Amino acid sequence: MAFVNMARKEIAFKIVYYGPALGGKTTNLEQIHGAIQPESRGELTILSTRQDRTLFFDFLPLRSDIIRGFSSKFQLYTVPGQTIYNETRKLVLRHVDGIVFVADSQWEKMEDNTLSFQNMQDNLREQNTSIDQIPYALQYNKRDLPNIAPVHYMDFLLNRRRVRVPRFESIAIECRGVFEALNTVSRMVLAAFIREHRLGHGELPEDVCISKE
Amino acid sequence: MYYSMTRELSEKIETLLSDLLVRAEADAVFLCDRGGNIMAQKTTEHYVHEENIAALAAGSFFATRELARLIGEPEFKYIFHRGDRTSIYMQHTPLDMLLMVVFGKASNPGIVRLYAEETVRSLAPHIEKIAGPDETVGLNIEIDRSQEPFKRATEPEKTG
Numbered sequence: 562m563a564f565v566n567m568a569r570k571e572i573a574f575k576i577v578y579y580g581p582a583l584g585g586k587t588t589n590l591e592q593i594h595g596a597i598q599p600e601s602r603g604e605l606t607i608l609s610t611r612q613d614r615t616l617f618f619d620f621l622p623l624r625s626d627i628i629r630g631f632s633s634k635f636q637l638y639t640v641p642g643q644t645i646y647n648e649t650r651k652l653v654l655r656h657v658d659g660i661v662f663v664a665d666s667q668w669e670k671m672e673d674n675t676l677s678f679q680n681m682q683d684n685l686r687e688q689n690t691s692i693d694q695i696p697y698a699l700q701y702n703k704r705d706l707p708n709i710a711p712v713h714y715m716d717f718l719l720n721r722r723r724v725r726v727p728r729f730e731s732i733a734i735e736c737r738g739v740f741e742a743l744n745t746v747s748r749m750v751l752a753a754f755i756r757e758h759r760l761g762h763g764e765l766p767e768d769v770c771i772s773k774e
Numbered sequence: 775m776y777y778s779m780t781r782e783l784s785e786k787i788e789t790l791l792s793d794l795l796v797r798a799e800a801d802a803v804f805l806c807d808r809g810g811n812i813m814a815q816k817t818t819e820h821y822v823h824e825e826n827i828a829a830l831a832a833g834s835f836f837a838t839r840e841l842a843r844l845i846g847e848p849e850f851k852y853i854f855h856r857g858d859r860t861s862i863y864m865q866h867t868p869l870d871m872l873l874m875v876v877f878g879k880a881s882n883p884g885i886v887r888l889y890a891e892e893t894v895r896s897l898a899p900h901i902e903k904i905a906g907p908d909e910t911v912g913l914n915i916e917i918d919r920s921q922e923p924f925k926r927a928t929e930p931e932k933t934g
């Protein structure tokens with residue numbers, strides 16, 4: 562849930578990287594942290610087991626000046642993909658503003674992908690929202706591997722809306738398709754925020770008003 | 775859905791946090807939401823990675839609440855993490871937010887709890903005013919379309 566702080570001229574959004582275990586979610590955050598302009602990034606927090614599997618979440622705060630006159634904070638989280646950590650996934654998903662769904666392109670992972678996507682829909686529904694209300698993009702990761710499913714087949718499994726959502730082929734370990742997904746989802750989140758905010762009604766307190774249209 | 779906080783409201787909340795900081799002789803006081811967003815803060819210490827602190831605090835606090843629910847307890851009212859030099863106190867507030875007090879040897883858990891509970895009572899009516907869309911309608915949000923939200927420090931080399 563976005564948060565507008567007029568005192569600090571800040572707007573904060575929450576973006577969650579969701580997807581099956583070992584799909585490359587943590588890798589996305591590591592690559593962003595490693596490659597982004599240093600002034601845009603905060604500290605990367607990784608909470609993993611000894612085997613490098615995400616246990617609770619990873620967290621990377623980013624800052625952008627994309628909204629004029631405000632500092633826009635985008636808080637990036639990953640969920641743990643392993644099936645047993647569903648309670649944790651629900652916690653991380655609370656108040657989400659946008660999602661990057663990281664799918665594993667290897668043939669043998671197609672069932673994991675669809676189960677994880679279904680799990681995401683179930684968890685959102687439990688929080689009285691739905692995938693139809695949350696901006697999201699798909700990232701078909703590990704395109705460097707030999708045993709991968711074609712993109713149109715993955716679309717058939719995961720991108721089934723009448724109007725398809727943006728989707729990116731990626732090689733997260735080489736930082737390919739990583740910024741593309743991040744920037745697209747960030748823009749979608751901003752667009753959704755503006756749309757919702759224009760739909761509101763009521764009188765505006767003086768100190769909230771920067772300039773009325 | 776989103777929250778918004780006016781300057782006036784922010785000042786009121788920060789005044790209450792300042793009072794708590796002084797009276798409890800704490801190092802830092804944070805009010806954050808469930809997602810780890812810092813709503814307001816007052817600190818004497820300087821923490822470089824405040825956003826990470828808030829995200830971890832919110833994560834652990836709300837995980838503990840979930841734990842309470844699973845063992846049949848409606849909620850743990852507050853949580854202490856006791857360190858050798860620095861300790862942390864966390865308490866739930868209205869609107870599913872979290873008040874966190876970081877304190878050192880100058881203070882003690884009893885004092886912190888006493889003042890924190892009082893502060894949450896005083897904060898409650900203000901927190902409930904942290905409102906949804908109506909509060910910022912008309913606010914002109916203008917996006918800079920000439921750039922991407924995030925840029926790389928260096929563009930990758932093109933291959934292939």
Ligand SMILES: Nc1nc2c(ncn2[C@@H]2O[C@H](COP(=O)(O)OP(=O)(O)OP(=O)(O)O)[C@@H](O)[C@H]2O)c(=O)[nH]1
Binds near residue numbers: 613703731
């Ligand atoms: N070949 C290849 N390997 C990748 C790619 N992206 C990630 N990996 C590897 O896949 C493994 C799992 O990546 P993680 O980023 O830890 O996966 P995750 O989605 O965070 O996994 P969980 O935390 O268990 O949910 C690691 O060994 C990565 O190096 C990719 O594009 N290509």
Ligand SMILES: [Mg+2]
Binds near residue numbers: 614615
């Ligand atoms: Mg991970």
